[in-house]
Amino acid sequence: MTALHDHLQALLPQARLAWTALPAAPSLSLWLLDDILGGERLEPEVINALMDAPPYWSFCWASGQVLADWLLAHPEQVAGRTVLDVGSGSGVVAIAAARAGAARVLACDLDPVARTAIALNAAGNDVQLEVLAALPERLDQVDLLLAADILYDRDNLGLLETFRSVPTVILADSRVPDLNPPGYQRMQEATATTWPDLGESTQFNRVRLFRFPEP
Known part of the structure; x- marks a missing residue:
């Protein structure tokens, strides 16, 4: 888990992963991105970093x-x-x-x-x-x-x-x-x-x- 957290926090310092049951397949759970915004807007440099290396794996599409x-x-x-x-x-x-x-x-x-x-x-x-x-x-x-x-x-x-x-x-x-x-x-x-x-x-x-x- 450390490697995943380190990668996310290099993009978003406030990012955390949470073991999450899936709404459409609740018998399965994944390590997914927890709430990263907290009601605040992301800084432009953070948005650019996310666009350059989007952590697709931290979402369940x-x-x-x-x-x-x-x-x-x-x-x-x-x-x-x-x-x-x-x-x-x-x-x-x-x-x-x-x-x-x-x-x-x-x-x-x-x-x-x-x-x-x-x-x-x-x-x-x-x-x-x-x-x-x-x-x-x-x-x-x-x-x-x-x-x-x-x-x-x-x-x-x-x-x-x-x-x-x-x-x-x-x-x-x-x-x-x-x-x-x-x-x-x-x-x-x-x-x-x-x-x-x-x-x-x-x-x-x-x-x-x-x-x-x-x-």
Whole structure:
């Protein structure tokens, strides 16, 4: 925990982490950012630091919560399978897959601090994950690929084609309202709030789940 606190406090001296139950998946808890504002405005240099190195892993984004809740409600989708969570962030989706009975869960994130958070969150939820810095070379050895809110960067849209080498993909997104990726079936829509609440536009609370391949 010390490394995570040190990283946050380099950005926000008043920042603290709290072990937090998730509003949309209350059987799971994560180390998330506690109240950082305290009613005060952030200084411009602090805002700039956050923009340069945003601690995505210290929030549980709406799509991650919805996909985690869906996995816990549908354990047959992961039971006994090798599962890869791409852009894992806090690790919530990977943790839910492990809790739902996956045989092996890989959690992939480019950010080394996020990888530390994933490991701590997995331990706190009493599950085993393999934490990776990059996609496995052999995606065809993965049975199910999961991804939540990775399309905040439009450059990541190309990944949706790469993912199609995996037998099954489940994608959760709240960032691209007109998303209709070729070969993916829209499964359902749900509502959730990123936690802690960032006060984002309500359009980012609408999470859509997609599945590849289409039936």
